[in-house]
Amino acid sequence: MTERAPCFxxxxxxxVEARVCPFCGRNALVNLAxxxxxxxxxxxxxxxxxxxxxxxxxxxxxxxxxAIVTKGGVVAAGVTRAFAxxxxxxxxxxxxxxxxxGVADRGGRSWPWRTVALVLGCAALGALGxxxxxxxxxTPKPAPLxxxxxxxxxxxxxxxxxxxxxxxxxxxRTLPSTVSIRCPNSVGSGFFVTNELVLTNAHVLxxxxxxxxxxxxxxxxxxxxxxxxxTHLDLAIIHVPGAAATPLPLGxxxxxxxxxxxxxxxxxxxxxxxxxxxxxxxLSRIVFGLSYLQVEAKVNPGNSGGPVLNERGxxxxxxxxxxxxxxxxxxxLPINYAWSGGAPLLAPPPGAYSDVFDRMAxxxxxxxxxxxxxxxxxxxxPVLLGGYIDQxxxxxxxxxxxxxxxxxxxxxxxxxMRDTDExxxxxxxxxxxxxxxxxxxxxxxxxxxxxxxxxxxxxxVGEAPVRVDLCPREKIGPGMELVLVGAxxxxxxxxxx
Numbered sequence: 001m002t003e004r005a006p007c008f009x010x011x012x013x014x015x016v017e018a019r020v021c022p023f024c025g026r027n028a029l030v031n032l033a034x035x036x037x038x039x040x041x042x043x044x045x046x047x048x049x050x051x052x053x054x055x056x057x058x059x060x061x062x063x064x065x066x067a068i069v070t071k072g073g074v075v076a077a078g079v080t081r082a083f084a085x086x087x088x089x090x091x092x093x094x095x096x097x098x099x100x101x102g103v104a105d106r107g108g109r110s111w112p113w114r115t116v117a118l119v120l121g122c123a124a125l126g127a128l129g130x131x132x133x134x135x136x137x138x139t140p141k142p143a144p145l146x147x148x149x150x151x152x153x154x155x156x157x158x159x160x161x162x163x164x165x166x167x168x169x170x171x172x173r174t175l176p177s178t179v180s181i182r183c184p185n186s187v188g189s190g191f192f193v194t195n196e197l198v199l200t201n202a203h204v205l206x207x208x209x210x211x212x213x214x215x216x217x218x219x220x221x222x223x224x225x226x227x228x229x230x231t232h233l234d235l236a237i238i239h240v241p242g243a244a245a246t247p248l249p250l251g252x253x254x255x256x257x258x259x260x261x262x263x264x265x266x267x268x269x270x271x272x273x274x275x276x277x278x279x280x281x282x283l284s285r286i287v288f289g290l291s292y293l294q295v296e297a298k299v300n301p302g303n304s305g306g307p308v309l310n311e312r313g314x315x316x317x318x319x320x321x322x323x324x325x326x327x328x329x330x331x332x333l334p335i336n337y338a339w340s341g342g343a344p345l346l347a348p349p350p351g352a353y354s355d356v357f358d359r360m361a362x363x364x365x366x367x368x369x370x371x372x373x374x375x376x377x378x379x380x381x382p383v384l385l386g387g388y389i390d391q392x393x394x395x396x397x398x399x400x401x402x403x404x405x406x407x408x409x410x411x412x413x414x415x416x417m418r419d420t421d422e423x424x425x426x427x428x429x430x431x432x433x434x435x436x437x438x439x440x441x442x443x444x445x446x447x448x449x450x451x452x453x454x455x456x457x458x459x460x461v462g463e464a465p466v467r468v469d470l471c472p473r474e475k476i477g478p479g480m481e482l483v484l485v486g487a488x489x490x491x492x493x494x495x496x497x
Contacts, residue, residue, distance in 0.1 A: 005081055008102035015366040016081040017289060020340065020358050027103050028362075032076045032084045035097040038068045043094065050090045051075060054083070068096075078103055078343045080365075164311030167277045170263045173313050175217045177248045178265045180272040181205075181224075181238070181305065182213040186495075189266035189306030190214075190238065191315065192245040193346060199338065200305030201320055202229040202236040214240050217273050228345055233290070233337050234320055237345055248307060250349045251314030253293060253334030254356030256280050264297045264330075266306030266319060284360050285331055291364035292331035293317045299330030308332045337361070382412070383491040384484040385461060394465040399430055399484065400491075401460050406433040412464045413485040416471055423480065424471035428464030436461050 004013040007021040007028060014021050018028045038044045048064040058064065058076055067073035075098070076087055084100050091098045165173075174191075181188040181204050188204030198214060205226050206212050212224040222240050229236035257280070264276045278297025285292045295308060299319060308317035317332030336357040339348040385398040397414060401407045410430045416423040436459040468476070481493050 003082070014362075016085065018362060018365045019080060019289075020362045020365065028080070029078045029103045030081055030084050030100045031074050031103055032079065032087055032098060032100050033072050033074045034068050034091065035071065035099055037071050037073070038094075038096060044068055047090070047094050047096070051087055054086055054090075058087075164261065165313055167263050167275065170309055170311075170313045171265070171275045174248055174263075174265065174307070174309060175273060175275070177246050178217060178273065178307065179240075180215040180267045182215060183207070187267045187272065187302050188304045189302065189319070191265075191307045192240075192243065192247045193237075193250070193338075194247050195245050196240055196243045197227075198224065198238040198240055199318065199345070200236055200238060201318065202231060202234045204305040205229065205236055205238075212238055214238065214243075215272065216245075230343065230345060232288075233333060233345075235318065235333065235338060235345055248309075249312075249314045250335055250338075250346075251310050251312065251316045252357065253283075253316045253336050254358075254360065256283060256293065256310065256316060258283060261311055262295060262297070262316070263309045264295065264299065264303065264306060264319060264332075265309070266299075266303035268298065268302045271302070281329075284364060286364045286367050287321065287331065289365045289367070290337070291334065291360045292321065293334055295319075295330045295332050297330060303330065334360075382410075382484060382487050384482070384487050384494055385491070386494055387482070390465065392465075393469070395426075395468045395482075397428060397464045397466060397482070397484070399462050399464060399487075400436070401433070401462075402458070403460055404458070406435070406460050407462070410462070414466060415483045415485060416468070416476075417481045417483055418475070423475045426466040426468065426471070428466040430462030430464045433460040433462040435459070 003016045005016050006012065007014050007026070009021060009026040012021065014028060020026070021028045038047060044065050047068060048061050051064050052058050052061045059067070064075060067075050075091075076084060079087075081100065088098055088100070178189065178191045179198055181190050181198075181200055183204075183206035186204070186206075188200060190198040190200030190204065193199045212226065214222050214224040216222070222243060224238040224240040227237050227239045260280045262278050262280060264278055266274060268274050268276075276297045276299075278295050280293055281296045282294035283291075285294045293308065293316070295317070303319045306319045307315045308319060310316045315335050317334050318338075319330055320333045321331040334357060336348075338344065338346045340358075340361065383400040385400045387395055387397040390396050397412070399410075399412055401410075407430075412428050412430060414426045414428070416426065481495055483493050
């Protein structure tokens with residue numbers, strides 16, 4: 001049974017995993033602070049190491065050490081009470097008293113709550129379809145200044161519907177405000193939310209903080225810098241100095257209806273500034289405690305970070321995930337998440353009507369804390385981590401498994417795909433597994449869930465050589481994907497350049 005605690009604002013009992021109260025719609029996140037300074041530098045370092053190992057939600061090792069050197073130093077900001085409870089356990093094990101306070105709400109108030117002991121049920125996930133995402137994101141950076149004026153009051157009713165625009169009209173209005181994001185080994189998408197700031201997926205950012213090449217629809221190229229990212233939401237803000245772009249208007253995902261027509265803009269398989277028409281087929285597919293829009297459209301690698309626009313040309317979602325085994329099914333993160341939570345990336349647009357979305361998000365957070373999805377059984381399925389060409393011109397595929405000890409010999413089967421067409425089937429075997437040191441080299445959200453829910457397991461990596469030269473030579477070329485059969489659906493594919 002999921003542990004519950006009273007909401008700081010309305011007093012109703014809510015799940016300790018909740019980010020928003022499902023009853024009053026207000027912030028349910030907390031800040032964790034130490035009640036007394038930790039004077040011993042060795043103890044500070046040891047404690048900071050243990051806390052930083054909790055993963056996303058914790059600041060850097062040095063920031064934690066700086067926080068615990070003073071009374072009232074904030075160890076973690078804007079986290080769920082469930083996450084805070086894990087940190088409290090570590091602090092108590094070292095004899096350090098701590099306090100949890102509610103994150104300041106819209107009115108600027110914070111709600112203190114003395115931490116005694118939070119006993120959590122087993123950590124869990126919502127039921128999950130077969131999904132696929134690829135690149136890592138950057139460490140969160142300081143938030144930029146608010147870029148829109150927040151509404152002081154919500155309207156009593158949704159804004160009136162207006163006649164919809166055609167896909168052609170939406171494309172003409174919005175393409176100049178969308179961008180292609182190029183990194184050395186990948187292409188993603190994004191869109192301007194101010195005249196110099198671009199919103200995209202965090203996993204689209206270039207690895208290791210590399211320079212980001214931002215390309216406009218007119219062909220103009222500019223360099224951008226990541227200024228903020230949120231691993232949990234998989235969103236990021238890129239600053240493009242001097243862009244002087246027209247920002248896209250932001251809408252409200254809570255006002256969408258099943259069957260409503262939408263437009264998706266992005267760079268599928270590297271084909272930049274592609275416009276697709278589609279529709280909303282489900283308003284709330286729950287993944288990792290987040291509520292996603294299910295979009296029926298031609299979504300492929302490269303669409304990540306691109307906008308989903310309603311019939312009025314307003315952004316209602318950001319393309320984030322793709323169904324790995326079927327074409328035409330994608331998941332988009334509602335744009336409302338960009339201004340929700342304890343560390344918003346944007347301020348809400350004027351007159352944002354978010355009650356419906358708040359209830360969807362609260363339900364997703366609660367369900368995400370109650371049910372572990374069978375489709376993400378990490379401990380029983382391999383993951384595809386990449387590959388390289390060896391001196392014998394074989395493709396050596398890197399496969400990972402989570403286990404308490406090195407796994408046994410394993411045969412692997414892979415398929416080389418182009419869109420929905422299977423080019424050929426490849427087979428290999430892994431006979432030697434080596435433990436992966438450091439943090440898991442997989443998608444940040446999968447990694448943080450794994451580290452929080454599989455504490456007794458480690459990532460072991462093995463290599464399997466396969467003969468690509470046995471595939472039809474005339475079908476081999478850029479844009480192919482390698483699929484590991486029977487792998488964890490979150491990390492079952494890699495793009496072959």
